[in-house]
Amino acid sequence: MPKAKIYFVGAGPGEPALITLRGAQILRQADCVIYDGLVSEALLDGCPADCEKICVRKRTGEHPFTQEQIHQLLIQKTAQCRTVVRLKGGDPNLFGRLAEEIQLCIRLGADFEVVPGVTAATAAAACAGLFLTDRQSSSQVIFVTGQETPDKAETALDWDLLARFRGTIAFYMAMSNLAQIVQILLEKGKSPQTPAAVIQNAAGPNQRIAYASLETIASECSRQGIEAPAIVLIGPTAVYRQEYDWFSRRPLFGKTILITRDEEGNRRLAGCLRQQGAEVLCFASISVHPLLNTDAAASALSRLREMDWVVFTSPRGVRFTFEGLASLGKDGRAFGNAKIACIGPETARRLAEVGLRADFVPTRFIGEALAEELAAREPLEHKKILLLRSAIAPDDLPCCLRQRGACVEDVPIYTVKPASPAPEQIQPLRRRLTQRQIDWILFASSSAAEAFFQTFPKETVLQSGTRLASIGPATTRRLRQLGFSPAVEAPVHTADGLLEAILRYYD
Ligand code: SAH
Numbered sequence: 460m461p462k463a464k465i466y467f468v469g470a471g472p473g474e475p476a477l478i479t480l481r482g483a484q485i486l487r488q489a490d491c492v493i494y495d496g497l498v499s500e501a502l503l504d505g506c507p508a509d510c511e512k513i514c515v516r517k518r519t520g521e522h523p524f525t526q527e528q529i530h531q532l533l534i535q536k537t538a539q540c541r542t543v544v545r546l547k548g549g550d551p552n553l554f555g556r557l558a559e560e561i562q563l564c565i566r567l568g569a570d571f572e573v574v575p576g577v578t579a580a581t582a583a584a585a586c587a588g589l590f591l592t593d594r595q596s597s598s599q600v601i602f603v604t605g606q607e608t609p610d611k612a613e614t615a616l617d618w619d620l621l622a623r624f625r626g627t628i629a630f631y632m633a634m635s636n637l638a639q640i641v642q643i644l645l646e647k648g649k650s651p652q653t654p655a656a657v658i659q660n661a662a663g664p665n666q667r668i669a670y671a672s673l674e675t676i677a678s679e680c681s682r683q684g685i686e687a688p689a690i691v692l693i694g695p696t697a698v699y700r701q702e703y704d705w706f707s708r709r710p711l712f713g714k715t716i717l718i719t720r721d722e723e724g725n726r727r728l729a730g731c732l733r734q735q736g737a738e739v740l741c742f743a744s745i746s747v748h749p750l751l752n753t754d755a756a757a758s759a760l761s762r763l764r765e766m767d768w769v770v771f772t773s774p775r776g777v778r779f780t781f782e783g784l785a786s787l788g789k790d791g792r793a794f795g796n797a798k799i800a801c802i803g804p805e806t807a808r809r810l811a812e813v814g815l816r817a818d819f820v821p822t823r824f825i826g827e828a829l830a831e832e833l834a835a836r837e838p839l840e841h842k843k844i845l846l847l848r849s850a851i852a853p854d855d856l857p858c859c860l861r862q863r864g865a866c867v868e869d870v871p872i873y874t875v876k877p878a879s880p881a882p883e884q885i886q887p888l889r890r891r892l893t894q895r896q897i898d899w900i901l902f903a904s905s906s907a908a909e910a911f912f913q914t915f916p917k918e919t920v921l922q923s924g925t926r927l928a929s930i931g932p933a934t935t936r937r938l939r940q941l942g943f944s945p946a947v948e949a950p951v952h953t954a955d956g957l958l959e960a961i962l963r964y965y966d
Contacts, residue, residue, distance in 0.1 A: 463537040469550045469576015474662040475501040477577045490540035497548035530563050537569050550578040554631050580629035583661035583690040588703030591627045596695040599626035605633025622647030627694035634687040638677040656697040659689040664738035670699045709736030716899045719744040719907045728954050744910040746878045750871050751783040759870040764795025767842040772802040774809035776848050779872045781813050791815050805953050824952040826856030840864035850874035877910035892923040903930045905937035930957050
């Protein structure tokens with residue numbers, strides 16, 4: 460067994476995109492990840508499928524691991540695995556008990572590496588539109604734990620210094636002691652008018668902020684129900700200025716969007732929606748399965764070069780075709796001089812990733828348009844056209860091509876099935892629907908729409924006040940048949956188009 464290495468990785472403040480490149484790279488190789496409660500679980504999607512994931516400090520868990528139990532776990536996993544990741548919220552070096560865990564590594568003789576992360580205080584300042592330092596008013600910044608209260612027999616904090624401090628104080632873990640912290644700072648002479656800001660869930664879609672003077676900040680937090688995890692900033696720069704508030708100005712901030720593609724599709728779409736500020740809930744209503752071991756697929760893949768045109772109608776079709784070719788020991792050269800058509804830019808992009816350029820992409824990304832526009836470009840009589848697509852794809856494309864005289868082979872290279880979600884995946888979503896907390900449900904295919912409504916009763920959705928968004932005419936038709944009328948349909952029938960449709964809705 461090769462020697463284990465333990466990586467202490469900063470996960471950032473909870474927004475998955477804020478991990479470092481090095482952190483993400485290590486997660487892709489992890490055999491085991493031991494992570495804290497404030498870490499975004501979306502980061503774990505980046506781990507290999509067989510990676511063991513252990514949460515040691517659940518946010519609401521009744522039995523968080525003690526530090527001693529975490530040490531035992533590290534000892535055990537170091538004996539069993541090669542790459543052990545200790546994933547900690549924010550930066551592992553700040554209030555993360557890093558020293559103790561590294562001392563353990565040294566005792567074990569294990570190799571280790573520390574990967575820094577975006578700490579909560581800098582994320583909070585960035586996303587609140589505040590400054591930790593400012594040439595005019597704050598030339599120093601201090602990170603302080605709020606757990607060390609002055610009633611401790613021997614506090615490690617220098618309260619006199621904090622009261623005198625001319626700069627920004629960032630308190631971590633301070634919410635349960637906030638009133639007491641404020642009181643002692645005032646008693647030690649800090650001005651009651653010093654600005655203060657408390658940022659809850661910094662950088663996340665549910666970020667909330669209270670602004671007040673030092674004197675009133677604790678009661679303001681109670682009034683607004685601001686709770687942990689939160690950063691308390693105290694100092695001259697902790698003042699709200701609307702023009703600096705880029706975060707809550709993002710178009711989808713405050714909106715909750717439920718997406719219903721397969722797991723991989725959801726992951727990609729979730730990233731785009733999050734960038735626009737939305738809270739994204741994922742439900743994988745369908746799962747995708749390659750059909751590479753069929754005679755039809757094997758025969759089609761061995762005759763690509765005999766075709767006039769090979770048509771892809773989804774990025775997945777491209778992916779599975781190339782996986783199929785690779786398993787036959789072949790690559791893109793198998794296409795010979797056959798021309799390649801892609802239904803839209805996402806599919807063409809996927810093709811470009813494997814080094815091939817699409818010869819044709821229609822201007823509208825639906826089957827009918829592909830056939831029409833291809834026929835306008837060249838006569839299709841007796842042309843051999845191979846479609847490599849989903850087993851449940853609609854008939855419009857092959858029908859339209861055949862009407863124009865083409866010899867069409869329609870070969871399923873993958874299929875889509877309704878997923879079988881566990882009750883714990885369904886219940887929280889159903890609860891949020893019933894509580895009218897979901898603004899949008901997005902449908903990127905008719906099969907996803909169908910599968911979704913096999914799990915979620917029509918009535919629940921109708922009564923939830925949520926709006927539906929459809930990727931294109933076929934999906935809209937299916938939604939109508941199911942009894943819904945989508946509030947928007949994507950102008951361009953791609954995932955980007957779906958996002959665009961929602962952004963336009965709020966314009
Ligand atoms: N190592 C972490 C801090 C761990 S201590 C870091 O560098 O950020 C845990 C405290 O961090 C919480 O009590 C809270 O004060 C703060 N914190 C963590 N994530 C936060 C977030 N998203 N928003 C606001 N505060 C957060």
